[in-house]
Amino acid sequence: MLANCREDTAILAPSERHKLLENAQAFAAKLSSRAFDTDRTAHIAPDVWTDFRFSGLAMSPLPHELGGSSLWDPRFGAELCTILRLLGAADLSLARIFEGHVNAVGLVCRYGTQAQIEGLAGSVRDGALSAVWGADDAQGLRITPERDGNVLKGRKILASGAGFVTRPLVTASAPEGQQMCLLDLEIGYAHDTSSWQAQGMRATATGTVDFTGRRITDRERIGAPGDFMRQPHFSGGAWRFCAVHTGATERLVDLFREHLNSSARGEDAYQLERLATCVADATTARFWVEDAARRLAVEDDPESIVAFANLTRMVVERSALTVMETVQRGIGLRAFVRPHDVERICRDLATYLRQPVPDRAMSDGAQVFLSSSRSAGDF
Secondary structure, eight states: OOHHHHTOOOOOOHHHHHHHHHHHHHHHHHHHHHHHHHHHHTSOOHHHHHHHHHTTTTTTTSOGGGTSOOTTSGGGHHHHHHHHHHHHHHOHHHHHHHHHHHHHHHHHHHHSOHHHHHHHHHHHHTTOOEEEEOOOOSSOOEEEEETTEEEEESEEEEETTTTTOOEEEEEEEETTEEEEEEOOOOTTOOOBOTTOOOSSOGGGOOEEEEOTTOEEOGGGEESSTTGGGOTTHHHHTTHHHHHHHHHHHHHHHHHHHHHHHHTTOTTOHHHHHHHHHHHHHHHHHHHHHHHHHHHHHHOOOHHHHHHHHHHHHHHHHHHHHHHHHHHHHHHGGGGGSTTOHHHHHHHHHHHHTOOSOHHHHHHHHHHHHHTOOSOGGGO
16 A cells, blocks of 8 residues: 555655746736636636646646655645645636646545556646546446446536546445545546536536446555545545635735726725725635644644534635625626626636535534534634
């Protein structure tokens, strides 16, 4: 098993960290300049993917010894958080795909074998992307034993990157429990994105992939049944998509400031109050996300890690919703008219914020605090 990946003692040297963040910032700037066309066409252009791979971001989650920067490792959460915020500010669709890629690589590195990790690294080096496809319809994806081996039956829904993600990590029910499988799909595999008519996140190519009849081997199984939802990483890793949301929220605040300066309304007391509220909300979200990432790396109490991550989801969502409404009120009608960046970001962010079971996450986090003897300041 993967002792060297799990116990990798390598750290990001200052020069490597600087180069990685510099590349991410340069890529984010290019991505932002193309975001209107990406949204208009609901398609991420090939030159964007070329720049993405050239930046080193595709390989960055993989272990150092395989050519990456080990961003899958929670110890590098600060660097990953910065990159996710940068991409979230630039284009939420691509940021969503990158976050899923990081999540999948992390699961393989945490639970897979050395051969499986090396195989995934080789695919990514050759241009492949990974993703986590976990959403099921009523039937779900199943591993079914047959006379000459196991086959998959069923499909995955809400699969981001359908059609161009070729190394997806899928979850499937098996007689022993829920099993992760890392698949290797050929370019041109059947998929259906026709039903993805959401108001935002249009370029994520979210759709349905049917795997019925596909043979599954032991080499494709990642970890043991039940590993996918093992805590604290299953819920504790929610800080990653919260970081993306925070980046978009921060970008809205920047755009509001630009509007006030360009319209000479920066001295209006009501507008200043709006701006102050936005700065405070965006900064609060960032503090919570960064602390959630740090806790996953250094704390050893899974219940506390998960509770804090669940509360982080609540804080980030409320901050983002408040900033969206405040910026729209401050700018007025122009914030709802294309091609204004605020219109696009608010539409994408409102869609991306709809994460599963938000109420349960909030109540679970509160329940842990309720039963704790720690003060709120130490929680």
